[in-house]
Amino acid sequence: MIYKHDPASIKGFLEDTSNLKSGHTPGVFFPETVDELAELLKSAVGEHRRFTIAGNGTGTTGGRIPLGEYVISMQKLDRIGEPVPLSDNRAYITVQAGVLLDDLQKKVERSGWFYPPDPTEKLCFVGSTIANNSSGARSFKYGPTRNHVARILVIMAQGEKLNLSRGACRADEEGIFRFSLPSGREMSFKRAGYRMPDTSKHNAGYFSEEGMDLIDLFIGSEGTLGVIAEADLMLIPLPSTLISCLVYFRNIEELFGFVDLLKNPENGISPRAIEFFDNHSLEFLAAKYPEVPGTSEGAIFFELETAPEREEYDLDILFDLMERCNAMTDESWMALDRDEQERLREFRHALPLIVNDWLSRQYESKISTDMAVPDDRFRELFDCYRSSCEQQGFVYIIFGHIGNAHVHLNILPRNHEEFVQAKALYRKFVGKVLELGGTLSAEHGIGKLKAEYLAGMYQESGIEEMVRVKKYLDPFLVLNRGNLIPAVYLETEIH
Ligand SMILES: Cc1cc2nc3c(=O)[nH]c(=O)nc-3n(C[C@H](O)[C@H](O)[C@H](O)COP(=O)(O)OP(=O)(O)OC[C@H]3O[C@@H](n4cnc5c(N)ncnc54)[C@H](O)[C@@H]3O)c2cc1C
Known part of the structure; x- marks a missing residue:
């Protein structure tokens, strides 16, 4: 090796x-x-x-x-199989952990299949997206990575291989998992005993719910319970026709009204992505894309899968919804073919690059949130983000997955004093999100950066539950120490 x-x-x-x-x-x-x-x-x-x-x-x-x-x-474990069609109009593909998500998506699309998970950054490894239960814009319709994983091969902390198919091992009524390893070692432990928040996206701490599948414990455990070596991923037929659109609004209330209409299935459409850009994000983007209208208070990007015979009908519905909300229809960007959709995708992807470039001249790190709240508490959080940042005079942007009540606030400090103030404000936001019944991380996970806040969400007792699970599966703390569970809790004895 x-x-x-x-x-x-x-x-x-x-x-x-x-x-x-x-x-x-x-x-x-x-x-x-x-x-x-x-x-x-x-x-x-x-x-x-x-x-x-x-x-x-x-x-x-x-x-x-x-x-x-x-x-x-994991980079040398990069073998990828061929899509295997199943009888129910789906297929699966076997991949090793070090396959690039971009390579996987391109490969399956060449043979007419579609792998929905799409964290904006495609240069990540598939194994990491499973370890982190990544999600992205399309998760509004398709949910996070866990929804698309049928089997994983996990290498446990002591080197044993656990080949785990969905449905093979579930927590019983008392929450206990029972399974055996290839060596014959019998395993039995109880799932973590806490309740996860009631948000449509959540990625903070070990997954735990009644009757859960053991595979869902490993998915999203951020490499702390085992190494994902290989997986079978589910594929669906590639949608034949896609409508992508960026719609600008002069008024933020009308923008929120449009989001509500897009989310309401009674309007006859079911978008796969609904994303938000605030006016500050648009100002950054205008530096590269002068066509961005200066009069806009915000924009919504959405994608809708359709079919050739339905496209006109769906477009009529969409234009009607835009009109009802006074959207800036003439300035908006409707992308109906692949090339135009790729250009629109580049536009969306340009935001972090432009912001990072700006930040590199300030010599300070950004402070960014990845929190989500239940849908009906979203406005309260959004208003809190905006008013707090305005009050402190920060440079900031808000963008992201508004369909899931999950936007990213990035505060962009211009000097060290602002960086310290922004960190203090982040702590205040964590408190606010938890008060609203939200989650510390909706998609990026906890890693090392956010571990210190996790006890605020689960209390000490919740962290001890995670420590119990961790120590059962990795008693010598071999894997990913410092990730997810704050290191200080791993030193203490559990009673
Ligand atoms: C511009 C940008 C946009 C992004 N947008 C999104 C988004 O929309 N949604 C989203 O969810 N994420 C997003 N991300 C975050 C990121 O792309 C994902 O978290 C991704 O899963 C990381 O993959 P990676 O291969 O780079 O992993 P790394 O950064 O190398 O590792 C990530 C974590 O996974 C663990 N890990 C890696 N491989 C394995 C394995 N095989 N088994 C066990 N543990 C493992 C590592 O120890 C580490 O804790 C974004 C990132 C960027 C830069």
Whole structure:
């Protein structure tokens, strides 16, 4: 197995997009087969090694940044199968963890299939999207990654292989999972005993609900319970026709009214994505796209899957809804063919790039939220974000997955004093979100950056439940220490 420890080769493994600077590691292993990966973990305790798992470094929470642990890079586990059609008009495909999401999506689309999960950044590994239960714009219709995973091969912390199909092991009435490992070792433990928030997206802490499937514990556990080595992913037929559109509004109330109409199935349409840009996001975008109207208070991007024989009908409905909400229809951007849709996708993707470029000249990190609240509390949170940032005179943008009551607020500090103030405000927002029954993370996960806030959401008792599950599956704390569960809780004894 390849092992690298020279500074130039390992430098990249000390980073992701979180700007966390404290990463350090003795070296990086590159297993080329699942057996090599399993052997590496089997010898971990004997060799006194702990590991941080590395995907492709697009994570936003420092999850893959080692704090002294060795690194396991998943990049050589990159085999991908062929779509296998099933009798119910679906198919599945087997992939190893280090396959790029972009490669997976392009491959299945070439043979007429569609893999819905679409975190905006496509240069991530599929295994990471499972470990993080990633979601994105299309999750409004299709839900997060977990909804599309039929089987995973997990390498447990002590090197045993657990081949887990959906439906094979469920928590019983008392919440207990019972299963055996290939070595014959019998496993039995209780799911974490807390209630998850009532939001349409949630990705903070171990998944736990009545009768849950064991596969859902590993999905979204951020590499703390096992390494995802391989998966079977479900595919659906590629939609034949797509309507993509960016609609501007002069008035924010009318924009919110439009979102309500798009979300209401009684209007005869069911969009797969509903995304938001506030006026500040549009100002940043106008630097690259001068056609963005300066008079707009915000914009909604949406996508609707349709069919050639229905397209005109759906367009009529959409124009009617826009008119009812006084949308700036003439300035809006309707993309009906693939090239135009790609240009619109680039427009959406340009926002983080333009903002990061601006930030690189301020020499400070942004403070960004990834929180969601129940739908009926969204306006309260949105107004709180806006009024607090205005009051403090921050440069900020709000954008993202408004269909799921989940927008990202990015505060962009111009100096260190503002950075400190923005961090304090972030803490206040966490309190507000929890008071509204929301979640600390709707999609990016907790990683190392947000672990300190998790106790606010689950109380000490909830964290201890997670520690209990972690220590059952990884008693020597070999995997991804510091991720999700604050390190301080892992040092304490559990009663
Ligand atoms: C511009 C931009 C936009 C984004 N938009 C979205 C979005 O809309 N929705 C969203 O959900 N995310 C989004 N992300 C976040 C990111 O793309 C995802 O979290 C992605 O899953 C990270 O993949 P990666 O391969 O880069 O993983 P890394 O950053 O390398 O690792 C992420 C975490 O996964 C763990 N991990 C990696 N592989 C495995 C494995 N095989 N088994 C167990 N654990 C593993 C790592 O230890 C780490 O904790 C965005 C990121 C960027 C930069």
